[in-house]
Amino acid sequence: MNIQEYPLVSDWLRPDGDHLVIRSGKVELGQRITTALMRIVAEELTLPLAALRIEPVRTGVTPDEGVTSGSNSVVDSGGTLRLAAATLRARAMALAAERLAEGVADNAPDLRIADGRITDPASGRHVNLLKILADCGDALPVDPDAPPLPLADRAPAPSAPPLGLEEIVRGAYAFVQDLERPGMLHARVIRPPRRNGRLEAIDAEARAAMAERGLEIVQDGSFLAVAGPAEWDVIRGATRLARGCSWTPGADLDEGDYQDLLLNNPRTSVPVVDGMPQDAPVPPPFEAPDFEATFTRPYQLHGAMGPSAALAEWGKDGRLDLVTHSQGIYPLRQTIAESLGLEENAITISHAPGPGCYGHNGADDAAFEAVLIARALPGRPVLLKWTREDEHGWEPVAPAMVVRMAARLEGDRIAAYSAEAYSDTHRGRPRPGPDRAGPRRLLANTYREAPEEPFVATPNMTRHAGLHRNLDPIYKVGEKRMVKNLVHDLPLRSSAMRCLGAAVNTFAHEAFLDELAEAAGQDPLEFRRAHLEDPHALAVLDRLAEALADSPPAEGAARGIAYAQYKNRMTRVAAAVDLRVTEAAEPVLERILLVADAGRIVDPEGLREQLEGGALQGASWALVEELHWDRDGVIDRDWDSYPVLRFPQVPRMETLLIDRPDAPSVGAGEASPGPVIGAIANALYGATGMRMRRMPFTADRLMSMALAE
Amino acid sequence: MSLTLRINGRDRQIDSDPDTPLLFVLRDELKLKGAKLGCGLEQCGACFVLADGEAVPSCVTPAAVFADKQVVTIEGLAERETGARVQRAFVDARAAQCGYCTAGMVVAATALLEAEPGADRDRARVALERNICRCGSHPRVLDAIEKAAKTT
Numbered sequence: 029m030n031i032q033e034y035p036l037v038s039d040w041l042r043p044d045g046d047h048l049v050i051r052s053g054k055v056e057l058g059q060r061i062t063t064a065l066m067r068i069v070a071e072e073l074t075l076p077l078a079a080l081r082i083e084p085v086r087t088g089v090t091p092d093e094g095v096t097s098g099s100n101s102v103v104d105s106g107g108t109l110r111l112a113a114a115t116l117r118a119r120a121m122a123l124a125a126e127r128l129a130e131g132v133a134d135n136a137p138d139l140r141i142a143d144g145r146i147t148d149p150a151s152g153r154h155v156n157l158l159k160i161l162a163d164c165g166d167a168l169p170v171d172p173d174a175p176p177l178p179l180a181d182r183a184p185a186p187s188a189p190p191l192g193l194e195e196i197v198r199g200a201y202a203f204v205q206d207l208e209r210p211g212m213l214h215a216r217v218i219r220p221p222r223r224n225g226r227l228e229a230i231d232a233e234a235r236a237a238m239a240e241r242g243l244e245i246v247q248d249g250s251f252l253a254v255a256g257p258a259e260w261d262v263i264r265g266a267t268r269l270a271r272g273c274s275w276t277p278g279a280d281l282d283e284g285d286y287q288d289l290l291l292n293n294p295r296t297s298v299p300v301v302d303g304m305p306q307d308a309p310v311p312p313p314f315e316a317p318d319f320e321a322t323f324t325r326p327y328q329l330h331g332a333m334g335p336s337a338a339l340a341e342w343g344k345d346g347r348l349d350l351v352t353h354s355q356g357i358y359p360l361r362q363t364i365a366e367s368l369g370l371e372e373n374a375i376t377i378s379h380a381p382g383p384g385c386y387g388h389n390g391a392d393d394a395a396f397e398a399v400l401i402a403r404a405l406p407g408r409p410v411l412l413k414w415t416r417e418d419e420h421g422w423e424p425v426a427p428a429m430v431v432r433m434a435a436r437l438e439g440d441r442i443a444a445y446s447a448e449a450y451s452d453t454h455r456g457r458p459r460p461g462p463d464r465a466g467p468r469r470l471l472a473n474t475y476r477e478a479p480e481e482p483f484v485a486t487p488n489m490t491r492h493a494g495l496h497r498n499l500d501p502i503y504k505v506g507e508k509r510m511v512k513n514l515v516h517d518l519p520l521r522s523s524a525m526r527c528l529g530a531a532v533n534t535f536a537h538e539a540f541l542d543e544l545a546e547a548a549g550q551d552p553l554e555f556r557r558a559h560l561e562d563p564h565a566l567a568v569l570d571r572l573a574e575a576l577a578d579s580p581p582a583e584g585a586a587r588g589i590a591y592a593q594y595k596n597r598m599t600r601v602a603a604a605v606d607l608r609v610t611e612a613a614e615p616v617l618e619r620i621l622l623v624a625d626a627g628r629i630v631d632p633e634g635l636r637e638q639l640e641g642g643a644l645q646g647a648s649w650a651l652v653e654e655l656h657w658d659r660d661g662v663i664d665r666d667w668d669s670y671p672v673l674r675f676p677q678v679p680r681m682e683t684l685l686i687d688r689p690d691a692p693s694v695g696a697g698e699a700s701p702g703p704v705i706g707a708i709a710n711a712l713y714g715a716t717g718m719r720m721r722r723m724p725f726t727a728d729r730l731m732s733m734a735l736a737e
Numbered sequence: 738m739s740l741t742l743r744i745n746g747r748d749r750q751i752d753s754d755p756d757t758p759l760l761f762v763l764r765d766e767l768k769l770k771g772a773k774l775g776c777g778l779e780q781c782g783a784c785f786v787l788a789d790g791e792a793v794p795s796c797v798t799p800a801a802v803f804a805d806k807q808v809v810t811i812e813g814l815a816e817r818e819t820g821a822r823v824q825r826a827f828v829d830a831r832a833a834q835c836g837y838c839t840a841g842m843v844v845a846a847t848a849l850l851e852a853e854p855g856a857d858r859d860r861a862r863v864a865l866e867r868n869i870c871r872c873g874s875h876p877r878v879l880d881a882i883e884k885a886a887k888t889t
């Protein structure tokens with residue numbers, strides 16, 4: 029799609045002196061996409077990485093590539109950049125041929141390209157590629173069929189530290205949180221004590237205290253903030269101001285077990301066939317299946333290391349300048365324009381790095397709140413930072429989820445297989461849509477003077493999206509029945525987190541498959557093999573088996589395995605987990621082994637990092653993370669009440685890559701969590717004899733299951 | 738009464754209220770923004786600095802408490818032999834993804850290896866327990882520490 033809207037090579041690649049500048053709309057989130065894109069272009073053009081630069085992502089400059097999510101960047105932006113680079117190379121070769129042929133009898137020299145030079149081997153004459161690129165013109169359209177550089181001519185870019193790493197280790201890498209502008213004000217938001225509270229009044233003393241401290245109060249209905257020149261004064265001021273505020277209590281949030289809410293609340297249900305939701309009646313459940321099991325995940329946090337932040341300046345000329353770590357600056361721009369009745373082109377949004385977000389966290393909400401504050405203080409740049417409490421308490425969380433499985437076996441084959449997922453929406457991003465769907469999804473809009481109604485989600489009907497991502501099993505089974513249930517009226521605002529539904533759906537498939545394998549008297553790996561036809565899947569599993577063969581789990585440890593292909597069409601990952609359970613019922617991970625096939629490898633170390641990071645986040649979800657709430661709102665507002673995986677719990681980690689140079693490259697940031705969760709559950713069964721079907725698999729839960737048996 | 742802090746080997750005159758947590762003095766007044774605000778609750782390690790060689794959070798403790806200590810921030814770490822070695826090892830091991838936690842990790846790793854030059858992986862796991870990373874850079878941080886320890 030990006031190629032239709034940005035059809036010219038110069039939309040993507042622009043020579044600039046000694047450099048070629050890459051313009052991508054995908055943003056750096058610590059996932060190393062900028063490094064991967066540079067490597068793709070470097071490889072196509074045989075240029076050194078040092079000859080490339082990445083244009084900072086900004087509205088009106090870089091292409092609108094929607095949201096950086098779904099592990100799509102290497103395919104979308106990377107695919108287009110590869111074509112743009114290949115087009116440019118072909119044109120450069122043609123120009124070079126003309127130049128090198130001058131004065132030569134045979135005017136069709138057989139040119140070679142290597143190391144940024146185009147050479148005529150016959151005469152030994154050459155031209156510098158970068159120089160000739162400048163003559164290729166701005167009007168060259170991207171050739172959608174431009175052939176990639178032949179395998180024989182490819183020299184993968186040498187391994188180099190990823191962009192920014194040198195600065196990161198010296199503390200010199202600037203995040204949004206670190207920005208500074210002359211005359212800048214810091215800001216903090218004062219939140220209602222209860223989720224649905226409304227601001228009634230601010231007492232006179234608190235107002236006077238703010239004036240005395242030189243702090244500005246910004247209020248729009250129940251949206252309340254304080255701003256001032258020194259950050260610590262603002263933090264203390266916010267505490268003081270909060271003491272002087274009175275709020276209506278507002279309606280209670282529904283309390284209870286998330287599983288009960290998910291299964292009993294009103295819902296919209298659609299069947300899913302081949303990964304696609306269908307506008308059709310839901311098929312009836314299997315009658316008397318041989319096996320049934322229910323798998324669940326609680327609400328969880330993105331829980332970025334740094335609370336969200338944004339820098340906004342409302343110019344005296346009415347123009348708005350915003351710096352954000354949002355994953356989608358163009359949709360955010362449309363939504364801010366719609367929220368405030370502005371012209372889109374009166375707004376410039378630039379992306380600057382933020383802490384890893386793993387999906388839609390508080391970034392967009394913070395950006396809009398910074399805009400509201402800046403609007404009240406025109407001419408002053410405003411850097412808003414959320415607090416840790418804001419981030420835990422108010423980010424759009426990963427929705428709780430239930431997946432109900434049922435199956436019938438015939439001999440050692442799965443004859444019928446049903447998977448039914450229940451969850452709130454994974455689409456909380458402020459994308460424009462009907463019924464002010466954009467504005468309604470920005471937190472502050474529901475608290476302003478003229479508040480927006482809360483957003484009501486409809487089922488995402490695209491392939492392997494939202495809560496039905498990977499709901500369709502990758503395995504060859506007899507009769508299939510998949511159902512997507514979008515559940516309404518749930519207590520917490522939810523949105524996209526790394527993997528979307530695939531984390532829980534894959535956990536459910538992989539744990540359930542082990543249950544079926546056991547019933548069929550089969551080895552889990554062989555049982556999977558028997559239900560897979562894809563040769564690349566089999567190759568990944570074979571590699572896993574081979575790597576495990578001479579390293580049995582340590583004394584007292586058990587092993588579990590799992591397999592998945594993200595969205596059933598992207599990166600394939602097989603995982604093995606060795607763990608043991610202590611006397612105190614604490615699961616201890618000893619080893620995680622991953623085997624992955626992401627097609628043609630762009631950046632082997634970057635790929636490993638993404639897979640490892642995903643594996644550890646999956647392990648953290650599986651073992652420790654659970655967000656609690658009550659009628660007031662989120663209860664867990666710090667890292668003590670919401671624990672995450674820490675160093676002592678981190679296992680030995682090995683990642684084996686299968687490179688397929690003739691296959692397209694696919695993204696891998698979301699490919700490993702699901703299989704790792706499944707493998708952990710399966711290893712726990714080996715270690716304890718108990719099937720853990722409810723995340724997280726904590727010592728308490730293991731204990732109470734043991735007692736119940 | 739004005740406060741003087743010794744930061745990265747230099748005496749710095751501080752104008753902020755001495756009750757201000759050190760982190761805000763570093764970032765806001767001295768513009769040393771390498772130490773990050775992660776929680777403000779001494780729970781995550783993002784704001785770690787060296788105080789007399791020990792890795793400590795700076796987000797809560799008032800600046801005045803550091804008056805008689807040698808404070809070293811991530812910006813001053815390269816001046817120390819171990820600090821420079823740890824920084825190099827972090828780059829070689831690619832021990833950061835988003836990098837928000839990294840300054841704190843580098844500080845903690847430097848403190849560890851200055852105190853225990855031969856610290857191994859298991860020791861590092863325990864020593865860095867206070868440092869959270871949400872990107873999963875942990876195995877590479879351990880690789881980096883192991884490497885920095887071995888190259889002594």
Ligand code: FES
Nearest residue numbers: 775776781782796
């Ligand atoms: S910011 Fe100081 S420990 Fe988290």
Ligand code: FES
Nearest residue numbers: 834838870871872
């Ligand atoms: S690298 Fe992102 S939090 Fe550690």
